[in-house]
Amino acid sequence: MKAEYINTFIEAAQSVMSMVCGVEAKLGKVHLRNSPYAVNQVIIMIGVIGKIKGQVWFELSVDTAKNIASVMMGGMPVEEFDEISRSAVSEMGNMIMGNTSTLFANQSVNIDITPPSLLTGEKIELSNKISTIVVPLEMEGLGIFSINVAAEEVN
Amino acid sequence: MKRVLIVDDAAFMRMAIKNILQKNNFEVVGEAENGLVGVKKYLELQPDLVTMDITMPEMTGLDALKQIRKLDSNANVVMVSAMGQESMVKDSIINGAKSFIVKPFKEDHVLQTLNKVLGL
Numbered sequence: 001m002k003a004e005y006i007n008t009f010i011e012a013a014q015s016v017m018s019m020v021c022g023v024e025a026k027l028g029k030v031h032l033r034n035s036p037y038a039v040n041q042v043i044i045m046i047g048v049i050g051k052i053k054g055q056v057w058f059e060l061s062v063d064t065a066k067n068i069a070s071v072m073m074g075g076m077p078v079e080e081f082d083e084i085s086r087s088a089v090s091e092m093g094n095m096i097m098g099n100t101s102t103l104f105a106n107q108s109v110n111i112d113i114t115p116p117s118l119l120t121g122e123k124i125e126l127s128n129k130i131s132t133i134v135v136p137l138e139m140e141g142l143g144i145f146s147i148n149v150a151a152e153e154v155n
Numbered sequence: 156m157k158r159v160l161i162v163d164d165a166a167f168m169r170m171a172i173k174n175i176l177q178k179n180n181f182e183v184v185g186e187a188e189n190g191l192v193g194v195k196k197y198l199e200l201q202p203d204l205v206t207m208d209i210t211m212p213e214m215t216g217l218d219a220l221k222q223i224r225k226l227d228s229n230a231n232v233v234m235v236s237a238m239g240q241e242s243m244v245k246d247s248i249i250n251g252a253k254s255f256i257v258k259p260f261k262e263d264h265v266l267q268t269l270n271k272v273l274g275l
Contacts, residue, residue, distance in 0.1 A: 020259045072167070074174075087167035094165075095258050098237030105241075115164075115210055 001052060001153045006030065006133055008107070009056070009147050012100035017139055020092055021071045025145065028136030033148075035127040040146075041065075042081075043124065044093035047114035052104070054130055054151025058093045062120070064143025065089045071142065081120065090116045096147075157273055158184045160200055162193035162219065163208035163235065168258070172206055172235070175262050181269070190219030197223050197230070204231040204273060206256070209243050217247055224251040231272050235260075 010027060017025040042065045045057040060068070066078040069085035072092065078085045097113045104111050128150045135147040159181050163169045166188075173183045185200045187193035190207075191214040197205060205223065209216040216234060223230045234247045234255040244255045253272040256265055 016259060069167075073170075084166050084170060087165045091165050091167050091258075094237055098240065098258065102238040102241075115212075 001149075001151055005052065005104075005109070005153075006135060006149065008103045008109075009096075009100055009149060010135055010137075012103050013096045013135075013137055013145075013147055016092065016096045016099050017137070017145070020095065021068060021139065021142065023071070023140040023142060025137040025139045028138060028144070030133065030135050033132050033134055035129075035132070036125050037132075039124050039126050039148075041120060041122060041124075042089065043119040043126075044090055045117045045119065046093060046097045048097075048111050048151055049113075050111035051109045051154055052111050052151050053154050054149070055128070056097060056100075056151065057126075057148045058096070059146040059148055060089075061143060064139070064145060067142040068092060068139070068145070086118050086120075090118045156180055156182045157203045157269075157275070158182045158200070159269075160185045160187065160193065160196055160202040160205045162187040162190065162196075162205060162211070162216065164188050164211040165208070168208065168235070172265070175265050176269075179266055190214030190216055190222075193219045194222045194226075198226060204233065204269060206233050206235050206269075207252070209234055209236045209240055209247070217243060217250065220247055220252055221250050233268060233272055 014025045040059045041062045042060050069088040070078040072088045093116045101111050130150045132148050132150040137145050169186050185196045187196050189211045207216040232252050234252045237258050
């Protein structure tokens with residue numbers, strides 16, 4: 001996959017985070033990881049097909065997920081990572097990927113996305129055949145939200 | 156007070172739309188978590204307007220829209236889509252959806268769209 005495609009994911013995520021949570025998301029160090037690897041407590045996974053094929057998942061801690069859900073619910077305190085707060089965070093993943101697919105379409109790169117799946121747990125380990133590009137985004141006051149892209153370009 | 160049925164598989168989205176509507180003199184008469192339940196509740200509740208998510212399990216928003224429009228050719232259905240679903244929105248409009256809202260949405264845009272569809 002072209003390296004510059006990562007910028008589209010970053011732009012989409014920062015835009016949605018700003019619109020939905022009203023915060024700036026500062027870009028951390030983009031890096032590669034090879035499987036298997038341990039991931040954080042909350043994963044929102046979305047499949048991608050079309051010109052780019054693979055998976056994208058968003059990785060964050062439970063505390064960051066609760067913070068994001070709280071902001072999305074107008075500042076309502078979130079004590080437990082319950083059904084509504086899980087739904088909120090999943091929906092944010094869905095909106096980021098929706099925005100991503102629109103931005104890609106503007107570049108004539110057409111993709112489709114699946115509905116999000118949310119996984120939670122301790123010591124989750126992921127394996128896949130494609131190297132994963134990791135884009136950490138620090139959401140001001142809320143925590144780190146990482147975009148993981150394990151996808152390849154289809155010719 | 157206009158009566159609204161909210162159809163969306165995401166509990167958070169149902170809550171977000173419900174909060175906007177209830178603050179602004181709409182009555183939320185029902186909620187459905189997929190298109191199939193949405194069609195059943197439409198028959199049961201006869202709302203003035205339906206907000207309909209596009210991508211849902213059991214029955215998609217587009218299929219639910221078609222069913223509702225077969226049952227009631229005057230049904231007011233507003234599609235709720237994520238960005239990137241332009242072709243599905245277009246199909247929905249062709250099949251009788253009155254308008255659409257794109258997520259993430261702002262409260263005033265939701266109200267403007269619904270009020271316009273309801274002729275308020």
